[in-house]
Amino acid sequence: MKTIMRIAATTAASAAILCATTLAAAGTASANESATNCNTTYWDACLTLYYNSNQAGSHTAFQGGDADFVDNKFLSSGAGQGQGVKNNAASAWFWSVSSSARYGAIYYNSNQQGPCDAIAANWFANQLHYTYNENASWIQAPTSSYVSGCYIFS
Numbered sequence: 001m002k003t004i005m006r007i008a009a010t011t012a013a014s015a016a017i018l019c020a021t022t023l024a025a026a027g028t029a030s031a032n033e034s035a036t037n038c039n040t041t042y043w044d045a046c047l048t049l050y051y052n053s054n055q056a057g058s059h060t061a062f063q064g065g066d067a068d069f070v071d072n073k074f075l076s077s078g079a080g081q082g083q084g085v086k087n088n089a090a091s092a093w094f095w096s097v098s099s100s101a102r103y104g105a106i107y108y109n110s111n112q113q114g115p116c117d118a119i120a121a122n123w124f125a126n127q128l129h130y131t132y133n134e135n136a137s138w139i140q141a142p143t144s145s146y147v148s149g150c151y152i153f154s
Helices: 002-028
Strands: 045-052 056-062 091-096 103-109 113-120 123-125 137-141 151-153
Touching: 045 103, 045 137, 091 103, 091 113, 113 123, 123 151
Parallel strands: 113 151
Antiparallel strands: 045 056, 045 091, 091 123, 103 113, 103 137
């Protein structure tokens, strides 16, 4: 009987660990995903930040906005691979098929604060203006009124 109870306790503990691990892994696939390239199959808008000007060097694509780039790294091969994205992006490209994401706005400070650069849908910035190597967050914006005061690339 003790053996059966030990097996039951071990099975319950294993199930709890598996459940916690699954929930933790699921939590990483949030609305603020990042990847090497835009997932145009599942994402309706995407900002790609590049380590160098003219969309060169390593890059990382973002979906859904991000209040702080502190945990993000440049993922693709090329100059800057593995470096933190925060305060290291020199150029960008914003792709969107969504009417609620007509601009991708990159901000100097975390939490979408401070000077900003806004890139119109399906456009690029060969060299960021206000946020060149000084970028900490981004957000999708439905109209230009949301990004007034930003330097506009269109």
